[in-house]
Amino acid sequence: MIARRTFLGMLGAVPLVAACSPDADSGGGIIAIIMPPYDNPFFRAQAVAARDRAVALGYEPLMLVHDDDASKQSEMIDTAIARGAKAIILDNAGAAATVAAVRRAKLAGVPSFLIDRELNVRGVAVSQIVSNNYQGAQIGAQAFVDAMAEKGSYAELVGREADTNAAIRSQGFHAIIDQYPAMKQVARQSANWSQTEAYAKMESMLQANPQIKGVIAGNDTMAMGAWAALKAAGRTDVIVVGFDGSDDVRQSILSGGIRATVLQPASLQARMAVEQADTYLRTGSTGMPEKQLIDCILIVPGNAERLHDFDMRA
Amino acid sequence: MKAAAILISLVLVAGCRLETREEAARHAASGQSVDIEGMAAEALRALPTAIAEKATLFDPQGKGDTVRAVRLTGTALAVTGGERARSMTIDTDGDGSADAILQLGPVVRGTALRDALGTRTFNDFDSQIDYARYARLINDQAVGQVRDAAKAIAPGASVAVIGAYVPGGDGPPVVTPVTIQPAP
Numbered sequence: 001m002i003a004r005r006t007f008l009g010m011l012g013a014v015p016l017v018a019a020c021s022p023d024a025d026s027g028g029g030i031i032a033i034i035m036p037p038y039d040n041p042f043f044r045a046q047a048v049a050a051r052d053r054a055v056a057l058g059y060e061p062l063m064l065v066h067d068d069d070a071s072k073q074s075e076m077i078d079t080a081i082a083r084g085a086k087a088i089i090l091d092n093a094g095a096a097a098t099v100a101a102v103r104r105a106k107l108a109g110v111p112s113f114l115i116d117r118e119l120n121v122r123g124v125a126v127s128q129i130v131s132n133n134y135q136g137a138q139i140g141a142q143a144f145v146d147a148m149a150e151k152g153s154y155a156e157l158v159g160r161e162a163d164t165n166a167a168i169r170s171q172g173f174h175a176i177i178d179q180y181p182a183m184k185q186v187a188r189q190s191a192n193w194s195q196t197e198a199y200a201k202m203e204s205m206l207q208a209n210p211q212i213k214g215v216i217a218g219n220d221t222m223a224m225g226a227w228a229a230l231k232a233a234g235r236t237d238v239i240v241v242g243f244d245g246s247d248d249v250r251q252s253i254l255s256g257g258i259r260a261t262v263l264q265p266a267s268l269q270a271r272m273a274v275e276q277a278d279t280y281l282r283t284g285s286t287g288m289p290e291k292q293l294i295d296c297i298l299i300v301p302g303n304a305e306r307l308h309d310f311d312m313r314a
Numbered sequence: 315m316k317a318a319a320i321l322i323s324l325v326l327v328a329g330c331r332l333e334t335r336e337e338a339a340r341h342a343a344s345g346q347s348v349d350i351e352g353m354a355a356e357a358l359r360a361l362p363t364a365i366a367e368k369a370t371l372f373d374p375q376g377k378g379d380t381v382r383a384v385r386l387t388g389t390a391l392a393v394t395g396g397e398r399a400r401s402m403t404i405d406t407d408g409d410g411s412a413d414a415i416l417q418l419g420p421v422v423r424g425t426a427l428r429d430a431l432g433t434r435t436f437n438d439f440d441s442q443i444d445y446a447r448y449a450r451l452i453n454d455q456a457v458g459q460v461r462d463a464a465k466a467i468a469p470g471a472s473v474a475v476i477g478a479y480v481p482g483g484d485g486p487p488v489v490t491p492v493t494i495q496p497a498p
Contacts, residue, residue: 095441119440134446138423168442175450179399179421289437293445295379 028058030154031277032080033089037067040193041246042266043091045310046115049267050089053274059086068160070097077101080109085242087277088112089270094162094239095120111280113273116266117165122290129292129311131264133165136243136296137172140262143298144177144216144241151182152213154239155205157198157226158190159218166190169218169243179208186212198225206233213238218259220244227258245299245310253304263297266310323481354451357431361456363433365492366476372406374413376481381429384489386414387474387497390467393418402464403486404473412486416475416494418464422453426490430478456492463494472497 031054038044047063054061057161062085066073073093081104088105090112092098101126102112114128122128149156156173159166177183188207191198198217202225206212215230215238217223223242230238236257242249245263252258272294276286299307306313365383373384388406395401399421403412417423428434428449439445467473477491 118441122437122440130442133442134449136426142423164441164443168446171443171446175421176423179395179423181396181398289435291435291437291439293436293442 002257010083018039026056026277026285027062029086030062030080030083030085031059031089031274032064032083032085034064034066034073034074034076034080035091036093037065041248042220042244042264042310046091046266046270048117048309049270050274051112052236053271054089057274057278059274059278066093068093070094070101073098074101077105077306081105089277090114090125091116092119095164096162099124099298115266115269115273117163118291120164125290126280127273127286127288127292128290129269129272129276131165131266131269132293132295133168133264134172135293136262136264138168138176139296139298140241140243140260141173141176141216143260143300144173144214144239145180145183147239147241148183148214150180153184153209153211154214154216155187155189155202155212156185157201157215157217157222158188159222160192161190163193166193166218168226173216179237184276190226193219193221193227195221195228195242196248199260200223200231202226202229203233206230206235212241215240217242220246220249223258223261224248224252227252231257243299245307247308250299250304250307253299254302259300261299263299263307263310265294265297268311269294315380326492334482335365348444349438350439350448351451353434354448354455357428357433357452358455359407360433361427361431361452362476362492364433365427365478369476372414374406374486376487377483378481381426381478381480383430383476383478385474385476386489387472388408388413390471390473392469394427399423401488402467402473404475414475414479414484416464416477417457417488417490418461419457420454420461422450422457422490424480424488424490425449425453426480427456427492453490456466457490460491460494464491467494467496 025135035047035048036043051061064076069095105112111126114125151195160172173284186209189201215226220242223240227240240258242261245261249258249261280286329333345392369385372384385425386406388404391405393402400418402416404414406413436445474495474497475491476493479487479489479490
């Protein structure tokens with residue numbers, strides 16, 4: 001059972017592994033790269049960036065996908081330990097459920113380097129590199145308020161409740177939007193980061209509140225789902241702002257659809273995590289504090305051209 | 315069959331022990347949870363002096379994305395905004411146009427005071443939510459303490475301000491104040 005679930009989890013990673021052909025003779029050893037499912041391009045970009053950096057530094061990447069399932073993640077961490085991985089790069093499947101597994105790896109001598117989602121404790125992982133979600137949500141919300149001309153009815157699509165990032169982004173949005181008394185929130189629902197769920201939620205919110213003038217979404221896949229539902233309903237007048245900086249949303253921004261998003265430098269974070277793992281393995285220290293915040297960047301028509309694979313190109 | 319049952323129960327027992335120890339470890343780790351109100355109170359005591367000591371003279375042309383402690387004097391132009399987010403525009407170079415916008419709250423945006431003070435970093439907190447809450451407590455109380463002083467400043471009056479801001483890009487920068495005083 002355990003073997004089969006792990007195998008299934010690895011299946012999702014097959015195209016990535018095939019594309020990388022790591023050098024079997026590299027002396028660096030295995031780095032396990034454990035990520036949420038790649039159907040969200042954000043996680044795929046992280047996986048690719050981490051894999052490429054690991055290969056460049058002479059490690060053999062072991063690509064695993066936990067599908068946001070904490071028990072599957074736990075098995076994968078055991079797999080990494082059993083395979084003798086030198087380090088684990090992890091975007092975790094839920095803060096509370098992850099601490100025990102990361103601690104188990106630590107006790108087995110395998111250090112973990114977290115990206116994107118933090119643990120709510122310190123001293124278990126070596127590094128926790130996360131986007132400054134509060135700052136990012138505030139700049140996204142300001143762009144939203146500006147596009148709304150500071151007034152009107154709006155809906156909020158919230159991410160998965162178990163994810164710290166869902167709460168912190170919502171708080172950041174409201175730290176700005178609540179300053180404008182003419183901005184009226186008429187609906188607020190979780191679509192669990194999912195595009196299809198956001199489509200359905202948007203349809204029902206729109207039916208209940210046809211006066212909606214704007215939608216602020218906790219991530220880009222939900223923004224894309226909302227935008228698709230709005231298009232289907234002939235309501236492309238509605239202002240949509242997302243969060244993540246995906247290439248899909250970049251295209252929508254450039255073609256006059258979604259108004260703005262907030263780039264989380266996902267590829268940068270993934271590279272940093274692998275580099276810190278390498279430094280730690282060579283010297284015994286990363287030279288950095290455990291918890292590290294990376295500022296987000298507002299993406300609007302003026303700079304959207306430079307956005308590719310969750311990175312800003314020169 | 316019997317051997318398999320024994321094996322399974324052994325695994326179960328082992329599994330239980332492992333989880334129990336880790337639960338305990340996790341509880342111990344979360345027991346170190348930080349006292350955010352206490353840290354904010356400590357920050358607020360240090361804030362006016364610390365920001366004044368770090369403050370450099372305001373540069374209306376300044377650019378960049380690094381937080382700065384700042385000292386500025388000028389003419390109060392207008393107080394605008396609704397009940398939730400009032401702000402005062404200030405002309406620092408005498409050309410009659412706004413060079414800086416002072417946030418007067420009650421809702422205050424950004425984390426400039428926390429970041430300019432710099433005594434606590436993200437690494438001192440368990441989560442981004444705690445780190446943001448710390449910033450918000452500082453904002454609410456620091457700006458709350460200067461609101462009455464701001465009310466006493468009429469448009470056209472001279473004003474001296476100490477605060478913090480991130481220069482950013484377009485438009486006058488938004489400054490979060492720690493002291494507002496009438497200037498000669």
